[in-house]
Amino acid sequence: QKEVEQNSGPLSVPEGAIASLNCTYSDRGSQSFFWYRQYSGKSPELIMSIYSNGDKEDGRFTAQLNKASQYVSLLIRDSQPSDSATYLCAVKRDAGNMLTFGGGTRLMVKP
């Protein structure tokens, strides 16, 4: 079992729809959770961080965390073609500062 799992996609949504991206993790000691966006050939760009159970909203993005079920999700409202990218879920354990990344979900927003 991978430590951080994501559906590789591609996830295809029409412009204006809600895109829902999911991530599960195996280490119950994980405390910090991050979503990064990576365009092809570019570096990861931090979108959201979430540390406690529940929802966290920032503009069109909402991160959701459920530690009991060990999953994190990212909702993108009013999806735009410019949101088309690979979204990486990253998890940090309580001890240590390293991030463990999932394989990423490729999102395609069609005009």
Place this chain on the structure above:
Amino acid sequence: NAGVMQNPRHLVRRRGQEARLRCSPMKGHSHVYWYRQLPEEGLKFMVYLQKENIIDESGMPKERFSAEFPKEGPSILRIQQVVRGDSAAYFCASSPPGTVPSEQYFGPGTRLTVT
């Protein structure tokens, strides 16, 4: 406010040569991380450094790879006697000092090609 800087952006080395990758963290950041992204694979942690200290090198291959973050100057990831399998994108990230969970910001990466 400049972000994380990496150079060179592209590096071509022949098998057996040495590769040196440089990273300057964001202003005010004292923690540096190196990650590697192999083609069609995910990002993998390599090493975590603070000034003059290697904190965690659990992801670094035991041979040929080394990293440093001197008191002055950028962090350097060195790969000796490169092989074709070292071809990848190498990303540096930085975070501010402190013990609270902190976010890591990535530089543009160095794309290493070994011929």
